[in-house]
Amino acid sequence: MAKLRIGIIGTGGIAGAHIGAYKTIEEVEVVAGADIIPGKAEEFFKRNGVPTAKAFNSTKEMLDTVELDAVSVCTYNSTHAECAVMALEKGLPVLLEKPMSVTLEQGMEILRAEKKSGKIVTIGFQPRYDVNMQKIREIIASGALGKVYYVQTGGGRRRGMPGGTFINKEKAGVGALADIGCYGLDFALNAIGYPKPLTVSAVAYNHFGTNPKYHPESDKFEVDDFSAAFVRLEGGITLDFRMSWAMHMDTTGDFIFLGTEAGLKVKQPHLNTWGGAWDGPTGEIRLMHDVFGKCTETLIPLEENRGPGLFEKKVRAFVDAVINNKPAPIPTSQIIYNQAIIDGIQRSNAIGKEVDVVIDKI
Secondary structure (H helix, E strand, O other): OOOEEEEEEOOOHHHHHHHHHHOOOOOEEEEEEEOOOOOHHHHHHHHOOOOOOEEEOOHHHHHHHOOOOEEEEOOOHHHHHHHHHHHHHOOOOEEEEOOOOOOHHHHHHHHHHHHHHOOOEEEEOHHHHOHHHHHHHHHHHOOOOOOEEEEEOOOOOOEOOOOHHHHOHHHHOOOHHHHOHHHHHHHHHHHOOOOOEEEEEEEEEOOOOOOOOOOOOHHHOOOOOEEEEEEEEOOOEEEEEEEEOEOOOOOOOOEEEEEOOOEEEEOOOOOOOOOOOOOOOOOOEEEEEEEOOEEEEEEEOOOOOOOOOHHHHHHHHHHHHHHOOOOOOOEHHHHHHHHHHHHHHHHHHHHOOOEEOOOOOO
């Protein structure tokens, strides 16, 4: 059987995790890559032990030149939509790194191209493959909490601000909100079945990023380092969101789900400078419920993730979906709601009041 021919669009830091995962899959061969910085793709392949892969300085040139079966998009946030659409127009399935895009309209462009092409786009949220994240979703789906009416995201880094392209408005588009906030949103929304967002009232700050006391590139810092939002969701559910790259606090709180029959509290995975982003495993999980009329707490035993790492599982799921013509493992039909909230937070913060979320049908 011929191997699945993969192209990688963008050969920066996260592309290393993609190629590393692809190299563990026997049915796959990474055959090409493109990066707008001359020589970067060629050096990337040499560094990762794939010197035979063809390197390009243009995504279009790569897509026009090389026979591919699928691509990973690992570019700047602001070009996610552009590159994903180009690949879809060539009839290629796409593994798109998070966040889906910067704006809701960019996300809708991806959905329209996906529908027209008939190929899948799956979004890169590897925490979905954590066994304890899956357990939380199973507990809620079982009805153990009754009707869930309020979710608090919590978490956040005390210190953990990146630099370079992450803090450049033109390239990143958004800061902590899109970099790690999208993980918290996916955790919350996926656990309760991805209800549609209706309104967003939000604030965003960059007090730390723009202060030379805390960031060596403060003069170049153009994005948010903290954001918080009050989001109304379909079904009478409230989402209380907060996420930071930096703050004078160890956490903005636990991740909690309040239901009419019980509640679920999830501790953030690690209270250190770069922890609390919900980009991997969870911390302690407790079920808060009544037993014979008494307020009771039940500790839910954490399970160990076995086998490949979460990132490898994400890439494996994409490859399996392409080979077996399956639906996208983490579909755009869900993540467009994630993107709509990110878009709503940006818009609400800009005008200082609540905004409606309107998602057109495709």
